[in-house]
Amino acid sequence: MxxxxxxxxxxxxxxxxxxxxxxxxxxxxxxxxxxxxxxxxxxxxxxxxxxxxxxxxxxxxxxxxxxxxxxxxxxxxxxxxxxxxxxATNKFADLTDDEFRAARTGLLQRSPPLSSGAGGGGFLYENFSLDAVPQSLDWRAMGAVTGVKDQGSCGCCWAFSAVAAVEGLTKIRTGRLVSLSEQELVDCDVRGMDQGCEGGLMDTAFQYITRRGGLSAESSYPYRGIDGSCRSSSSASVSAASIRGFQDVPANNEAALMAAVSRQPVSVAVHGGGYVFRFYDRGVLGGAGCGTELDHAVTAVGYGTASDGTGYWLMKNSWGASWGEGGYVRIRRGVGREGACGIAKMASYPV
Structure with a gap:
């Protein structure tokens, strides 16, 4: 039994x-x-x-x-x-990490740092008192930011970042907001570090614009998203904006970055190849998951404080308006020496 x-x-x-x-x-x-x-x-x-x-x-x-x-x-x-x-499972959700980084980032590292060129050395806002800085600022509301653009499958984030900064300065200085040509930088700024869709750096883009005496409007030199032959000397390429040079924001100094952003849009390097940045949908990005290894470029166009009291930087990206918050990302302020996603490590602006 x-x-x-x-x-x-x-x-x-x-x-x-x-x-x-x-x-x-x-x-x-x-x-x-x-x-x-x-x-x-x-x-x-x-x-x-x-x-x-x-x-x-x-x-x-x-x-x-x-x-x-x-x-x-x-x-x-x-x-x-x-x-x-x-x-969110955005438009990049069927790409491998390597495919995504090759197509959608493109920041190259500089070593040693570049000369500030015709803009002069130093930091223009070194003695700018943060007491005079507004608690929140959005250059979009002041008409100094063009619509969100899309770099497509071309690793030229550096060109979009630099162009957005020049567009902002031009509006502040002249009162005219003109969409400028990233394609001219991709095609023509190829004799040094910048190599079109293969990557580049904002400072060398500023150097090119300074040497050439300006940059074409997007309407006369439209974006194609591929490497092409330079047309900068043709009659179709007439300078729509010019700068005297550029300056670097002191590294690892968010107070200095705030002083600069309070006066103009600023080109900023970030870690954009990680999944928390790549698939960002909404909210204030920061903390774990976003490293400080720089591989992407965006443009700081403001800063503010979220409803829960979290301070943030407002960054314009170049991955189209369907990404993030209408093409923008808010990145946490005051996170460590290098900043969340490395935002304080390497920033610069045209003068």
Whole structure:
């Protein structure tokens, strides 16, 4: 009797285990179907197509990995009641890390630091009192920022950052807001460190604009998103804005950065290749997950304080208006010596 009871117990256990395995398999299959459906919806939203089913299957796996990472981050933030930022499966969700960095970043490192050129050395706002700085500022509200642009699959964030800073200074100095040409920098500023879609630096872009005597309007030298032949000497390329040079903001000094941003939009280097920046959707980005290894360039166009009291920098990006908060990101102020995402390490502005 005891043996029969034992056999029955074993059979029940085995049957139960099979039931658990079956349930697990059903759950996994349902999750796969849900993710495939989510990918289809994402493709429709972003107008994505693939050359064949093999490519689609490969992109689905990349999408799956990115979506799980995003969902995990948001779930943890929600559980902790984190008032910071949230991520989204945006238009970059089917790209690998390497593909994304190659197409959407493009900042090169400088060593040693460049000369400030015709603008003179030093820091123009060195003696500027922060007591006179407004508690919040948004250069968009003052008409000094053009609409959000999209660099596409060209690693020329450096050109967009520099151009936005020059556009802002031109508006402040002349009262005219003119959309300037990033493509001219991509095509023509290639004799030194800057190499078009292969990367560059804002300071060398400022040097090019200074040497040339100005930069064309976007309307006369439109953006194409690929490396091309320089047309700067043609009649179609007439300078629409000029600068005398540039200056660097003292490194690792957010007070100095605030002094500069309070007077004009400023080019800023950040760590943009990480997933928390890449998939940023809303809120104030900062803290864990955003490193300080500089690989991307944006433009500081203001600063302020969120409803929960968190101070932030307002940054214009060049990944289109569908990314982040209408093409902008708010990055936490006052986070360590180098700043959140490295924002205090390497900033500069035209003069």
């Amino acid at each position: 005891a043996l029969a009871t034992l056999i029955l117990a074993v059979l029940v256990t085995i049957s139960g285990a099979h039931g658990v395995l079956a349930d697990d398999g059903d759950a996994a299959a349902a999750a796969d179907v849900a993710m495939a459906s989510r990918h289809e919806e994402w493709m429709a939203k972003h107008g994505k197509t693939y050359k064949d089913e093999e490519e689609k299957a490969r992109r689905l796996e990349v999408f799956r990995a990115n979506a799980k990472l995003i969902d995990s981050f948001n779930a943890a933030a929600d559980k902790e009641g984190d008032g910071g930022h949230r991520l």
